[in-house]
Amino acid sequence: MTAAFQDFYPDEFSHCYGCGSQNPQGHHLKSYWDGEETIARFTPDAKYSGGVPEHVYGGMVASLLDCHGTASAAAFTYRALNREMGDGGDPVRFVTASLKVDFLKPTPMGVELVVRGKLRSIDGRKVWVDLSLTGNDGICAKGEMLAIRLRT
Numbered sequence: 001m002t003a004a005f006q007d008f009y010p011d012e013f014s015h016c017y018g019c020g021s022q023n024p025q026g027h028h029l030k031s032y033w034d035g036e037e038t039i040a041r042f043t044p045d046a047k048y049s050g051g052v053p054e055h056v057y058g059g060m061v062a063s064l065l066d067c068h069g070t071a072s073a074a075a076f077t078y079r080a081l082n083r084e085m086g087d088g089g090d091p092v093r094f095v096t097a098s099l100k101v102d103f104l105k106p107t108p109m110g111v112e113l114v115v116r117g118k119l120r121s122i123d124g125r126k127v128w129v130d131l132s133l134t135g136n137d138g139i140c141a142k143g144e145m146l147a148i149r150l151r152t
């Protein structure tokens with residue numbers, strides 16, 4: 001089975017609520033390559049409801065974009081550097097500096113959501129990623145992330 005980007009995060013940096021393997025309460029989001037883009041799939045539990053039980057809470061939507069975006073920024077950078085995750089070199093770590101989310105329509109509960117990331121540009125330590133989240137009836141949210149590579 002293909003490893004997810006998050007599988008390569010060192011344990012000491014894997015406590016993120018959204019994607020950290022070391023957070024037992026977390027969502028354990030997993031991100032992968034899909035051609036030139038990145039993809040993650042997630043089905044929120046019913047407790048993450050929005051105003052009505054049929055819709056997902058906006059914070060959950062933003063959280064999925066957030067974690068998939070930083071993982072994607074790392075993946076795009078590894079690829080640009082001709083490196084492989086887990087290659088034994090210094091890990092390339094990112095945090096979110098800015099995340100803009102446009103909620104286009106309610107996100108349906110009870111279905112698998114698909115999060116996609118597309119590289120817009122890399123400028124030094126700054127990586128811009130375009131994000132989308134799709135339910136069973138088209139794109140529910142779009143995101144624009146600026147991820148900053150941490151100094152090693």
Ligand SMILES: CCCCCCCCCCCCCCCC(=O)SCCNC(=O)CCNC(=O)[C@H](O)C(C)(C)COP(=O)(O)OP(=O)(O)OC[C@H]1O[C@@H](n2cnc3c(N)ncnc32)[C@H](O)[C@@H]1OP(=O)(O)O
Binds near residue numbers: 091093148
């Ligand atoms: C795969 C193998 C191993 C990988 C291993 C990875 C482990 C990976 C764990 C991930 C774990 C999950 C992560 C989930 C995603 C979060 O949720 S991360 C948590 C939320 N984010 C934060 O807490 C970040 C808080 N902010 C900060 O720490 C600092 O502001 C930052 C973002 C590191 C930047 O600080 P800095 O390094 O001092 O950089 P700074 O010089 O201020 O800015 C650099 C450039 O970015 C620009 N910039 C900075 N902030 C902004 C902004 N908000 N808007 C526009 N421009 C900005 C600056 O203007 C500057 O531009 P230039 O002058 O270079 O053109």
